[in-house]
Amino acid sequence: MFNLSLEILRDLHEEHAAMLALLERLEKLLAAHGPGDPPDAADGDTAALLDELATTLGEDVTYHYAFEETHLFPRFAQGFDPGIPGMLQQEHELIRPLAGRLVALVAAAKEGGFSAESWGQFHATGRELVEREVFHIQKEEMGFLPGLDRILSAEDDAPLRAAYAEIKAA
Amino acid sequence: MSFPGSILMGAQSQLLDPTIPYRFFAAALVFHILLWALIAAFPADIAAFGGGPGPALAALHSLTLGVLAMTAMGVSFQMLPVATGMLLRGATAPRAASWFFIPGTAVLVWGMATGEHPVMALGGLGVALGLAIYMVLVAGLLWRILRRAVTFEPLSGFGLAALAALAVALALGLALIVDDDHGFLHDRAGVITLHFVAAGFGFMGMLALGFSHILVPLFALSEGVPVGESRTVFTLAVAGLLAALAGIFLGIPLLTAAGALSGLLGVALHLRGMTHCLATAMRRKLGVSILLMRTGWFFLVASLMLGLATVFDLAGDRGFALFVFVALFGWLLTFLLGALQRILPFLGAMNATSAGATPPLMSELAPEGPRRAHAACHVLALLLVAAGITLELPLPVRLGGLAGLFGALIYTAFALRVLWLIRGCLRAPKKTTETPETTDKEKP
Structure with missing residues (x-):
């Protein structure tokens, strides 16, 4: 992105890129099927997307968010402006329940497909999630990660990567 | 500030009282309606416009001062502090700029529409005072950035060039208002051309180039333009502007043409940079706004x-x-x-x-x-x-x-x-x- 010097920041950037690509596919599904037009959840592409949503979204709002909140927000608040991590955390708190709701709807759809009602809920939740997550990643990619790249030193890289691995393993 | 998203850094604490930028945006909305209404109401004047007071001149300045400069002031007051992490020196001066500039523009446009010289002069004075405050405030901020920068800063480079051009355009504009009543200019048409080039390509053009360096990568989630490329665009654009102005002033068409060519080269390089930003965007769905920008x-x-x-x-x-x-x-x-x-x-x-x-x-x-x-x-x-x-x-x-x-x-x-x-x-x-x-x- 901006030639991030630390591997941990490049890892986070790659997770953002993967999430944006996934959200773009979700957006396409939502555009192809309006709120009253549920897709076939067993259809190959749709089923694959739903599986990936359940996994990636769940991991993102769990590990990725927890790592940022625990290890990066406090450092950023100290090094720059405490307002930015506060704003990003506020967004985490808005996105987390949306992701939870969407993952639950995916699980239900994997069991018995989408009903008109459950698809309507999935559609509304998915749209809101896409918008909030994209806006959030926009801020992190353009301001937060490049800012961290200036605050953190090369010696911080290994401990932070170890801490992230520990969170993922927990 | 050397990455586009630094506009987000310190955004919480640097955001100005929203009533200040939004009053400029609200005024720009009114002038935007007014300019098209004038065009629709006086089409014969517009179609045959060749200079002088009347609805066409009023419509033109509804655009340049009422929409373009008005928005530039609102955006500068709001975004420069968050982009640079440097506060403006208080909110009173930006407010004072709005008190002079917004009514001043309205009075000037009215004077231009009716051809009443004292009204035009009064409006011109208000506009000049508002713009003078704006120039001092923004130049001070950009100068502070330039002094602490270790590499070329597109925003401050293009911004300072824009302000210098604005000073020239403003002086020429005031001279044209005075000349309208006293007729002291030997080459009024030449001064009008100089005023147009300094205001359009100098002030607004340079600002548009500078802000593009931040806004396009920010919205598209892409890499910024490399510093060396920005510096070359800046050099070509400034050299082009200076050559064009000198050519018009001295009556040397070849020099003016050289300026236009230098500008074209700079623009070609700038557009290559912007196209690269969009091509490497992580977010490709940018809606109709990017279509308008491309247009x-x-x-x-x-x-x-x-x-x-x-x-x-x-x-x-x-x-x-x-x-x-x-x-x-x-x-x-x-x-x-x-x-x-x-x-x-x-x-x-x-x-x-x-x-x-x-x-x-x-x-x-x-x-x-x-x-x-x-x-x-x-x-x-x-x-x-x-x-x-x-x-x-x-x-x-x-x-x-x-x-x-x-x-x-x-x-x-x-x-x-x-x-x-x-x-x-x-x-x-x-x-x-x-x-x-x-x-x-x-x-x-």
Whole structure:
């Protein structure tokens, strides 16, 4: 992105890129099927997307968010402006329940497909999630990660990567 | 500041009182409606415009001062502090700039429409005072950035060049107002051309190039333009502007043409950088706003080519009028409207978040439907009015004016909706969010 010097920041950037690509596919599904037009959840592409949503979204709002909140927000608040991590955390708190709701709807759809009602809920939740997550990643990619790249030193890289691995393993 | 998203750094604490930028944006909305209304109401004056007071001059300055400069002031006051992490020295001076500039522009436009010299002079004084405060404030801020910068800073480089050009345009504009009554200028037409080039390509053009370095990568989530490339664009653009102004002043067409060519080279390089930003974007769905910005870039190239043709009398009788229209309406207004379609909701969401409110969704703030309708009306208006000016026919100008007016009303409704929703957010009870030391989140 901006030639991030630390591997941990490049890892986070790659997770953002993967999430944006996934959200773009979700957006396409939502555009192809309006709120009253549920897709076939067993259809190959749709089923694959739903599986990936359940996994990636769940991991993102769990590990990725927890790592940022625990290890990066406090450092950023100290090094720059405490307002930015506060704003990003506020967004985490808005996105987390949306992701939870969407993952639950995916699980239900994997069991018995989408009903008109459950698809309507999935559609509304998915749209809101896409918008909030994209806006959030926009801020992190353009301001937060490049800012961290200036605050953190090369010696911080290994401990932070170890801490992230520990969170993922927990 | 050396990455585009540093506009987000310190955004919480650096955001100015929202009433200051929004008063400029609100005034710009009114002038945007007024300019198209004037075009629709007085198509014969527009189609045959060759200078002098009247509705055409009033419409032109509704655009340049009322929309372009007005928005530039609002955006500068709001975005420069958050982009640079440097505060303006208090909020009183930006407020004072608005007290002089907004009514001053209204009075000047009225004076230009009616041809009443004292009214024009009074309005010109208000505009000059407002712009002088703006120049001092923004130049001070940009100068501080330049002094601490270790590499070329596009925003401060282009910004300072823009302010220098604004000072020239302002001085020439005041001279033209005085000349309108006292007739002391030997070459009024030459001074008008100098005033137009300094204001359009110098002030607004340089600002547009500078802000593009931040806004395009920010919205597209892409890499910024490499510093070396920005520096070359800057050098070519400034050299082009200086050569063009000198050529017009000294009456040397070849020098003016060299300036236009240098500008074209700079623009080509700038557009290559912008295209690279968009090609490497992580976010490709940018909606109709990027289409408007691309349309603006097309007209930027077209305007420079028209300018070049005008220097050698190859553009016909209506060439200069068309050149002015393509540069100001086709390039600057179109680019500005495209950028504002994204800036307004973005700033709104930032303001709402900084107030601790739940930020509204972008799609709630800026629904795609009205934005598309506005863009379609705007492009239709451009084509019709350009045809009317070229053929000196009032009918296409009137139809274009009506299309533009309809588009401006849609745009105003869109912008007011953003302001209304943000106002609601700012009044909502504040939430507090603390940065945690530890978290223990459960998987959904």
